[in-house]
Amino acid sequence: MKIRALLASFGIFLSVLPTVRLFAQANTAENEDAFFIRQLHDAALSQGRCYPWLHHLTKKIGARLSGSPQAAAAVEYTRQMLDTLGLDSVWLQPCTVPHWVRGDREIVRIIQSDMGTVELRALALGNSVGTGEAGISGEVVEVQSLEALEKLGEAKVKGKIVFFNRPFDATKLNTFEAYGGAVEQRAYGASEAAKFGAIGVLVRSMASGLNDDPHTGGLVYKNGLPKIPAAAISTNDAELLSRLLKKSPVKVFMRTNCQQLSDKPSFNVIGEIRGSERPDEIIAVGGHLDSWDVGEGAHDDGAGCVQSMDILQIFKRLNYKPKRTIRCVLFMNEENGLRGGTAYADEAKRKGEHHLAAIESDRGGFTPRGFLVDAEAAVFAKNFPAMQPWLTVLEPYGLRIKKGGGGADISPLKTQGVLLIGYEPDSQRYFDFHHTEVDVFEAVNKRELELGTAAMASLIYLMDKYGLGQD
Amino acid sequence: MKIRALLASFGIFLSVLPTVRLFAQANTAENEDAFFIRQLHDAALSQGRCYPWLHHLTKKIGARLSGSPQAAAAVEYTRQMLDTLGLDSVWLQPCTVPHWVRGDREIVRIIQSDMGTVELRALALGNSVGTGEAGISGEVVEVQSLEALEKLGEAKVKGKIVFFNRPFDATKLNTFEAYGGAVEQRAYGASEAAKFGAIGVLVRSMASGLNDDPHTGGLVYKNGLPKIPAAAISTNDAELLSRLLKKSPVKVFMRTNCQQLSDKPSFNVIGEIRGSERPDEIIAVGGHLDSWDVGEGAHDDGAGCVQSMDILQIFKRLNYKPKRTIRCVLFMNEENGLRGGTAYADEAKRKGEHHLAAIESDRGGFTPRGFLVDAEAAVFAKNFPAMQPWLTVLEPYGLRIKKGGGGADISPLKTQGVLLIGYEPDSQRYFDFHHTEVDVFEAVNKRELELGTAAMASLIYLMDKYGLGQD
DSSP states (O other), X not given: OOHHHHHHTTTOOOOOOOOXXXXXXXXXXXXXXXXXXXXXXXXXXXXXXXXXXXXXXXXXIXXXXXXXXXXXXXXXXXXXXXXXXXXXXXXXXXEXXXXXXXXXXXXXXXXXXXXXXXXXXXXEOBTOOOOOTTOEEEEEEEESSHHHHHHHXXXXXXXXXXXXXXOOOTTOSSHHHHHHTTTHHHHHHHHHHHHTTOSEEEEEOOOSSXXXXXXXXXXXXXXXXXXXXXXXXXXXXXXXXXHHHHHSOOEEEXXXXXXXXXXXXXXXXXXXXXXXXXXXXXXXXXXEXXXXXXXXXXXXXXXXXXXXXXXXXXXXXXXXXXXXXXXXXXXXXXXXXXXXXXXXXXXHHHHXXXXXXXXXXXXXXXXXXXXXXXXXXXXXXXXXXXXXXXXXXXXXXXXXXXXOOOOTTTGGGGGGTOEEXXXXXXXXXXXXXXXXXXXXXXXXXXXXXXXXXXXXHHHHHHHHHHOOTXX | OOHHHHHHTTTOOOOOOOOOOOOSSOOSHHHHHHHHHHHHHHHHHHHOOHHHHHHIIIIIIOOOOTTSHHHHHHHHHHHHHHHTTTOSEEEEEEEEEEEEEOOSOOEEEEEESTTOOEEEOEEEOBXXXXXXXXXXXXXXXXESSHHHHHHHHHHHHTTSEEEEOOOOOTTOSSHHHHHHTTTHHHHHHHHHHHHTTOSEEEEEOOOSSOOSOOOOOBOOOOTTSOOOOEEEEOHHHHHHHHHHHHHSOOEEEEEOOOEEXXXXXXXXXXXXXXXXXXXXXXXXXXXXXXOOSSTTOIIIIIHHHHHHHHHHHHHHHTTOOOSEEEEEEEESOTTTTOHHHHHHHHHHHHHTOEEEEEEEOXXXXXXXXXXXXXXXXXXXXXXXXXXXXXXXXXXXXXXXXXXXXXXXXXXXXGGXXXXXXXXXXXXXXXXXXXXXXXXSGGGSOHHHHHHHHHHHHHHHXXXXXXXXXXX
């Protein structure tokens, strides 16, 4: 009896799987590239440090909202870790960040409905004002969009709590598209409702599915309008509230204690390996060190930070001497101000730094899918085609290169003619965790995280070796 | 201030994402295919039933080892669910299955070591004999492979407990390759050790990483050798045991109560939509209904079962009338006998059924990567090229078609000239859950599961419409 058939009869099914080929002799440029990219993957999967670093950042430090002691600890921790890598330089780049605090746990409670009193699982939205100690009470009016709110107008909105309840479009393959199609409710709902005299806002959480976890996230108050308090409720509670509203009027009590305190000094954390031939050409890779103040900021964006750090660790371990300068940037304050990204771009401009490209990993530590490239039209036209030949060595790892968004922190570099590259992992699970209590270390798979490190290191290797279209 | 920039400054980063294009007018065959495949995805993501079905199979029924009451319940439940879909026929196909039972919770305890007494987290291997009530005690000898064991020989093995401790190779990109490179320790370790007089076997769990969950799975006893008891210990405990062995001799006590009882009658569950033009050409799709007796058999293989059922649900919902017969097969007894798969192939042969292809989903309910095709050489040569033009409409969904293994349950069809297709989801997380207490409903992401349904439905649509190379 053949081994395979025997094993199969006991449920031990050995697949005949195609293997990414190892090249015994690197005798052409393509083989050399394939060989080194394989080495980068081997190192990331067997000698990576991103996972233990993420453990520290999430379990020992925790949520790292800008201005918090934890954010300061994260700056110091990552600086110290970069210091251990034997880089050419590691430094802190100052920036001043907003300091918003949630205060006591929020209360959102149905106080009158067909079901009587019901506590709703809620999180105040970031940047929201508080309700004051006494809280607020009001009848709830449900809408599906800002347009629907406008149609209701002051007559039906004044004195009420507006409930924005349009769900994600489940048929969008990429969950970031579903997010993009719903997030204006969270971002602008409060000011739009205030325009018509509403006293508060509830928003259905920006989540892919139905569950009990409320998702916080930033809102934007419009100048000249009253700032009213806003909170997200879990998608399950949004469904419940909507069902109750179909039966009879519903009144809700809300109490939140959030406050915008005065700005605090903080830092981006930067480390680099200086280029041996073209040190003035910089390839930056980063994530953001801050997170919201719930959960542990594991996928958003501890993952992107430790991957970026690990890329330098692996290049050093493999004794790779880049031609160009490879820089890891851990940005502060992506979530509620983008002050780190802005400070980085400002300093780059002031110093006349030339960034060949900037890569951001801020879509979670999930299994790699590829890269999204964004730039001003002329920059894109020159550089995007130059990347296509690399697909030969990237596709065996499931990596594609497409047009798409780079990342928030690197976006201020766009007008400086920098090629922006967003690392794209699989998106299906991201909005189960984004901005919630469940975005914790355990939600990140070690191998998926490490493969992201390897994917970005591979692209950086190719950019470093071949440059881009402008050369 | 532009909306995108304003949002970005509050951490709300809207990606410019490439969308899978919707074709307003389906005026060519390719557009028609793209359009229908988009409809299949929309239906799976918004009207799928696989997720609630999986909830019932896992949370209400639970682990479903062949011969158990739960396996019988799973047969009845899935038959009833298929009965609700308005299919042309639903039936049970008898098979006789082994009935192995674990008995009382196993004890594996270090009773002499540098650390004193330590309980190890263990699961007896499927098909293993028990130790008897008194248990066994013996000194542990560690090896990394069957070859290393042979080198030690009887002198160093007789009367001892052999500990197989070769880990997965973390650098294998596909975790099934890492599994294939380690699983002979679990499958053959017991008989190979018995050959040299060992009294018991411990195996490092077949797992991707380090954690506390032991992984069970089948072993194969070789005829003519003593059957000695064998258990898997968690990878963390394997590391501990190995460290202790480096310091001083270690003695272990094992007690397991497993038993092989007499065979039981059971069934495959089958439902089909009969083809309108070529009803005698069958496209089968399935998973296996049984699981090991720990956890809930969610990824292995509740996922494959409910996806296969949902494919028929979606075709019916979209009022799709296939030319060929599309059949869902829920196989019994993949884990410890393959009796369902064998019975299915035997009956197909006896009835002279012509299977165009058989698809199996048994690699977990993870995000789709594509399909692996396997067949006898001539069949492969004729059919594989015929599938390549379909990549145009499949690649926008991240689906590729490669040479590779089909699946255990469909493997007996291979000699009948059937094209075997393994549905391939992303493999990174599978061996965190496989055969463990943590393979539960909560480990399955709804969207990832549904996308698997859609991926297979898309391929079936193309095979049904265009046939394959033999036409």
